[in-house]
Amino acid sequence: MTHKIAILGASGYTGAELVRLIAEHPNMDIVALAAERKAGLSMAQVFPHLRHMDLPDLCKISEIDFSQIDLCFCALPHKTSQDVIRALPKDLKIVDLSADFRLEDAEAYEKWYGNPHSALEQQSEAVYGLTEFCRDQIRTARLVAGTGCNAATGQFVLRPLVSAGVIDLDDIILDLKCAVSGAGRSLKENLLHAELSEGYHAYAVGGTHRHLGEFDQEFSKIAGRPVHVQFTPHLLPANRGILATTYVKGDPQSVYETLKSAYEAEPFIQVLPFGETPSTHHVRGSNFCHIGVVADRVERRAIVVGALDNLTKGSSGQALQNANLMLGEVETTGLMMAPLFP
Missing domain, CATH: 3.40.50.720 (NAD(P)-binding Rossmann-like Domain)
Structure with missing residues (x-):
């Protein structure tokens, strides 16, 4: 049909x-x-x-x-x-x-x-x-x-961890970089080539980005109590891609095993071997999301990195x-x- x-x-x-x-x-x-x-x-x-x-x-x-x-x-x-x-x-x-x-x-x-x-x-x-x-x-x-594309990336990285209770829900930092196509095709002065290229900057700093509404709604629903991530997006002088670097408090191996188990049957979400991190280059133009987990030098802290194509x-x-x-x-x-x- x-x-x-x-x-x-x-x-x-x-x-x-x-x-x-x-x-x-x-x-x-x-x-x-x-x-x-x-x-x-x-x-x-x-x-x-x-x-x-x-x-x-x-x-x-x-x-x-x-x-x-x-x-x-x-x-x-x-x-x-x-x-x-x-x-x-x-x-x-x-x-x-x-x-x-x-x-x-x-x-x-x-x-x-x-x-x-x-x-x-x-x-x-x-x-x-x-x-x-x-x-x-x-x-x-x-x-x-x-x-939202930023909201999707952050949730792929964090949802299984919030649900499983393997991280401190009051200590989540999400540092996200998004390519310029995430801002749409309308003409905007700050997106002109001369304004954007050769630079890299944070925006909506201090909790004003609209996708925080999705994070608040979805994470709080899963946890059964309010969860507020600390989220700062950055605008990349690139056409496509999102890279979300997330800092969480929890055992790195447990974080890794939770994500690996959550996504082992998912065709589009791929959890890399422990210690490897993804690149937006490796998901460009595709419907895949790559996630990597690394142990931080500070005990019981993990760094989780997610990459996907914001348009796909x-x-x-x-x-x-x-x-x-x-x-x-x-x-x-x-x-x-x-x-x-x-």
């Missing part, structure tokens, strides 16, 4: 990544691509690297006949996504890549994103889209909320994993491509 797919927000980086992945999926056919400001253009005009693909031209969302769509990916900006999804057919399967449905509490959403939620009915039915930990709920969901495993690849489950496909379909190296 071929599933008919629509992508809203197809002119952004995550939209283009979805097209790249789904175009090779044996049981999915992209029948609609929406991009309001670029409606009427071909995908080849917007993304020349997709020129070889037979794709529909970009259109406005209002021009799509959703009765003919089996599943819709929404790769739209925050706030825009909730307004659009609220107006879509109530029986349409949706994977949302924005932040609009990630947080279960409406007050938490307003705190972190600065505006009231306008689609509370949809928010209450949304399932959190961290595939490896939410499979059962995702299979039967109508609306899945994809995680951190966003569009994860979205396709979720869509596969929602449509009854094998979860790995269309996602087992090898990383690009060098």
Whole structure:
């Protein structure tokens, strides 16, 4: 059976990544691509690297006949996504890549994103889209909320450790570096080449980054009590990739064995041999996440490093994993491509 797919927000980086992945999926056919400001253009005009693909031209969302769509990916900006999804057919399967449905509490959403939620009915039915930990709920969901790319990386590194109780929950430091594509494709002065290249800086310092809302929600839920990680993101002058270096208090060997056991059956999460650390180079363009554990020189402290591609495993690849489950496909379909190296 071929599933008919629509992508809203197809002119952004995550939209283009979805097209790249789904175009090779044996049981999915992209029948609609929406991009309001670029409606009427071909995908080849917007993304020349997709020129070889037979794709529909970009259109406005209002021009799509959703009765003919089996599943819709929404790769739209925050706030825009909730307004659009609220107006879509109530029986349409949706994977949302924005932040609009990630947080279960409406007050938490307003705190972190600065505006009231306008689609509370949809928010209450949304399932959190961290595939490896939410499979059962995702299979039967109508609306899945994809995680933030930083939030996904931090959770892959920390979730099994929080759940197993092998680390001090009041002493977690997450130092994360993210490539520039994580900021989206819109023009921003601080992302110009001359502003960004040859430099490296922290941002949202002191607990203001929006993905902290996801960390607070998910870690506290697992632990059964409030858990607040100390989190500082950094902007890398690179196109793709996230590297999360996490400092935890606990026995390094127990930390390693917990992660190894948690992910031994997972096709996309690979725990490296003890003492090895990953590189963003080794996951680039793939749906894999590599995790390494090293014993710190300070007794009973461990350093856990996670690496993934923010556009693939951190966003569009994860979205396709979720869509596969929602449509009854094998979860790995269309996602087992090898990383690009060098």
